[in-house]
Amino acid sequence: MLSGTLSLAVALAQASPGFAQDRPSNGESAVEVSAEGREIYEQICQSCHMADAKGCGVPGAMFPALADNPRLADKDYGSIILLKGRGGMPWFAGMLTRPQIAAVLNYVRGHFNKYQDTVTVADLDRITTANPPVPDCNCGH
Amino acid sequence: MLDHFTAPTRRDLLRVIGKVGGGAALYQTMTVLGHAAESHFTGPPQLTGARPGASVLVIGAGLAGMLAAYELTKAGYKVQILELQGRAGGRNMTLRGGDTVNELGSVQKVGFAPGNYLNPGPWRIPYHHRTVLHYCKELGVALEPFMQSNHNAFIHRKTAFGGKPQRYRDLTIDFKGHVSELLGKALNAGALDAAVTPEDKARLLEAMRSWGVLDKNMTYGKSEKVGEQRGWERPPGGGVNGAPIPNDPFGLSETLDSKIWDQLGFFAEHAMQTSMFQAKGGMDRIGKAFQARVGKTIRFNTRITKIAQDEKGVTASWTDAITGAAGETKADWMVCTIPASILGQIDVQIADTKKAALKALPYGNSVKIGLEMKRRFWETEDAIYGGSSFTDQAIGLVSYPGHGCFSDGPAVLLGAYPFGVGAYVLAGMTPERRIQAALDQGAVFHPAHYKAEFSNGASLAWSRMPWILGCCATWTEESRAAHYQNLVSMDGRIVLAGEHCSYYGCWQEGALLSSLDAITRLHQRALAG
Numbered sequence: 280m281l282s283g284t285l286s287l288a289v290a291l292a293q294a295s296p297g298f299a300q301d302r303p304s305n306g307e308s309a310v311e312v313s314a315e316g317r318e319i320y321e322q323i324c325q326s327c328h329m330a331d332a333k334g335c336g337v338p339g340a341m342f343p344a345l346a347d348n349p350r351l352a353d354k355d356y357g358s359i360i361l362l363k364g365r366g367g368m369p370w371f372a373g374m375l376t377r378p379q380i381a382a383v384l385n386y387v388r389g390h391f392n393k394y395q396d397t398v399t400v401a402d403l404d405r406i407t408t409a410n411p412p413v414p415d416c417n418c419g420h
Numbered sequence: 421m422l423d424h425f426t427a428p429t430r431r432d433l434l435r436v437i438g439k440v441g442g443g444a445a446l447y448q449t450m451t452v453l454g455h456a457a458e459s460h461f462t463g464p465p466q467l468t469g470a471r472p473g474a475s476v477l478v479i480g481a482g483l484a485g486m487l488a489a490y491e492l493t494k495a496g497y498k499v500q501i502l503e504l505q506g507r508a509g510g511r512n513m514t515l516r517g518g519d520t521v522n523e524l525g526s527v528q529k530v531g532f533a534p535g536n537y538l539n540p541g542p543w544r545i546p547y548h549h550r551t552v553l554h555y556c557k558e559l560g561v562a563l564e565p566f567m568q569s570n571h572n573a574f575i576h577r578k579t580a581f582g583g584k585p586q587r588y589r590d591l592t593i594d595f596k597g598h599v600s601e602l603l604g605k606a607l608n609a610g611a612l613d614a615a616v617t618p619e620d621k622a623r624l625l626e627a628m629r630s631w632g633v634l635d636k637n638m639t640y641g642k643s644e645k646v647g648e649q650r651g652w653e654r655p656p657g658g659g660v661n662g663a664p665i666p667n668d669p670f671g672l673s674e675t676l677d678s679k680i681w682d683q684l685g686f687f688a689e690h691a692m693q694t695s696m697f698q699a700k701g702g703m704d705r706i707g708k709a710f711q712a713r714v715g716k717t718i719r720f721n722t723r724i725t726k727i728a729q730d731e732k733g734v735t736a737s738w739t740d741a742i743t744g745a746a747g748e749t750k751a752d753w754m755v756c757t758i759p760a761s762i763l764g765q766i767d768v769q770i771a772d773t774k775k776a777a778l779k780a781l782p783y784g785n786s787v788k789i790g791l792e793m794k795r796r797f798w799e800t801e802d803a804i805y806g807g808s809s810f811t812d813q814a815i816g817l818v819s820y821p822g823h824g825c826f827s828d829g830p831a832v833l834l835g836a837y838p839f840g841v842g843a844y845v846l847a848g849m850t851p852e853r854r855i856q857a858a859l860d861q862g863a864v865f866h867p868a869h870y871k872a873e874f875s876n877g878a879s880l881a882w883s884r885m886p887w888i889l890g891c892c893a894t895w896t897e898e899s900r901a902a903h904y905q906n907l908v909s910m911d912g913r914i915v916l917a918g919e920h921c922s923y924y925g926c927w928q929e930g931a932l933l934s935s936l937d938a939i940t941r942l943h944q945r946a947l948a949g
């Protein structure tokens with residue numbers, strides 16, 4: 280219940296970004312984000328981290344690679360960033376459900392890296408309760 | 421005695437207050453009198469008397485940076501701008517035939533016919549964005565009306581009306597009619613007697629009857645009166661068959677399916693109300709006009725990699741994006757307008773609280789897709805002149821050019837402008853797939869012509885722009901409270917400016933207001949220090 284209320288608050292915050300910005304309109308999109316990790320990656324993540332997850336840009340102006348990323352060995356690392364955002368990257372707690380966040384993290388950690396342990400919704404709930412600080416940027420990676 | 425007394429007119433009064441108390445007092449008074457409440461702009465800053473030889477380094481040649489350079493030069497500072505791109509204007513840009521879109525991961529050549537264009541970033545200017553309007557006038561940028569809303573354009577929702585788009589006009593009139601009828605019923609049943617006085621109840625009933633176009637039984641339905649708002653099965657004509665035939669309103673439930681209140685609420689917003697304007701020939705005319713004034717001070721293709729400061733001045737380290745050569749530029753002061761999404765990744769000597777602010781400022785994403793059609797079938801076939809049709813598909817909307825109406829030959833539609841999920845979905849596609857998706861989805865509005873009349877297209881995904889990696893800064897109430905003042909405060913010899921340093925996020929007005937505020941404080945500090 281508590282987490283439900285929280286994620287609604289975050290969803291609202293994302294839908295109305297503070298002050299009325301220039302934007303197309305109000306109202307929710309009917310675009311359905313998949314439940315499946317690979318498809319979520321293609322629908323959302325690759326718009327910045329690229330289809331091969333190798334990131335892009337140059338140091339000082341880049342999206343970090345998610346492929347072969349040692350920081351992702353810690354399964355909480357990606358979870359915290361997806362839940363809370365970091366730097367220019369928004370949080371996705373409003374756009375994706377917790378099962379979707381877990382699914383896409385498991386895809387990125389398993390497919391583009393070799394990490395075998397899985398992120399669960401319980402892990403995400405644990406992080407929400409503990410509320411750890413956002414880890415430092417690994418933009419140099 | 422009284423005969424000789426004439427009350428000062430409002431304007432006399434303002435003139436006196438302006439003289440005695442200066443601009444700030446004038447602004448306060450005007451606000452109290454109900455003028456000017458829309459913008460903080462009180463006229464260009466009157467900065468004069470810079471110390472001889474004092475210099476300012478401006479980072480970024482977007483609107484915030486170029487306005488800073490323009491006004492600081494007038495004040496007597498030696499100004500240099502360093503800009504990463506080979507062009508000025510920043511997010512203020514326009515795509516025309518022959519242009520190249522360089523995204524991370526792809527290159528597109530724009531194929532629009534001469535005279536046609538797409539504004540991939542800013543495209544409209546509300547009538548109360550006084551700073552933008554002022555500098556357009558001062559710099560000679562011609563403005564023309566932007567068609568903000570169009571009653572004859574469409575609303576499409578996948579789950580409403582079996583997926584068939586309906587006219588904005590029909591939905592808004594029916595929504596108003598049904599809600600009026602219901603409020604009338606509630607009032608007549610006495611359900612609101614505790615909330616309204618008998619006098620207000622009578623006035624509300626009268627209001628609902630007239631505003632909602634209800635009949636004598638206080639019901640909403642097919643009638644000539646409703647036809648006068650909603651349009652007709654057969655419109656009024658001349659001669660024998662001149663009598664109009666009204667059409668059938670939609671029922672309450674199907675009207676609600678359309679969620680038409682989303683559009684009604686959107687157009688009710690202060691920044692979305694009419695009158696709305698656009699720069700004639702493309703929004704980049706504004707950036708170009710600033711460039712005509714300060715262009716000589718811009719060093720292009722200059723990527724700032726590090727910013728340092730001490731009690732004597734500031735130093736920007738850079739690499740030349742073309743030759744790879746490294747260099748340094750020094751000055752007494754700095755105005756830095758690099759977007760937070762980039763600045764947060766650069767080694768900058770500023771307070772930790774400022775760094776924390778940069779780290780807490782995510783950027784949204786958006787995509788715009790321009791589709792050049794061989795002719796204006798939306799005008800000839802659907803009587804849509806400017807404005808937008810809205811959909812809950814990924815593209816978000818289709819927007820029709822309000823300039824050049826009735827002309828023959830090709831015209832460019834805005835075939836997509838989503839925020840949120842739709843923006844990520846389209847940004848992650850190749851440029852070719854984006855065009856295909858835009859055609860597939862936009863065809864819902866104009867099935868007979870959309871694909872048949874398509875000629876060529878171009879798109880720009882903001883997350884793929886290497887110099888910003890996003891669209892605009894996204895503040896929340898919490899992040900404002902924790903970080904905003906820290907971000908905008910002057911830090912030694914450096915002040916940050918730009919859209920992200922304002923409460924007018926994702927508007928050119930915000931970029932300009934932030935710049936004026938930053939240089940005013942910088943000037944005060946420079947004179948004091």
Ligand SMILES: Cc1cc2nc3c(=O)[nH]c(=O)nc-3n(C[C@H](O)[C@H](O)[C@H](O)COP(=O)(O)OP(=O)(O)OC[C@H]3O[C@@H](n4cnc5c(N)ncnc54)[C@H](O)[C@@H]3O)c2cc1C
Nearest residue numbers: 480482483484504510511542543544724918919926927928
């Ligand atoms: C999709 C979209 C729609 C919009 N719609 C509207 C609208 O309808 N009306 C409106 O008024 N506004 C609109 N805006 C907002 C408007 O475009 C911005 O608020 C404004 O242009 C921002 O100006 P700026 O000077 O703050 O930043 P920018 O224009 O982004 O300027 C920053 C400059 O810094 C440069 N830079 C970056 N990194 C470095 C580096 N390392 N070294 C040197 N230089 C660097 C960049 O190249 C850029 O030129 C829209 C924006 C977008 C993206």
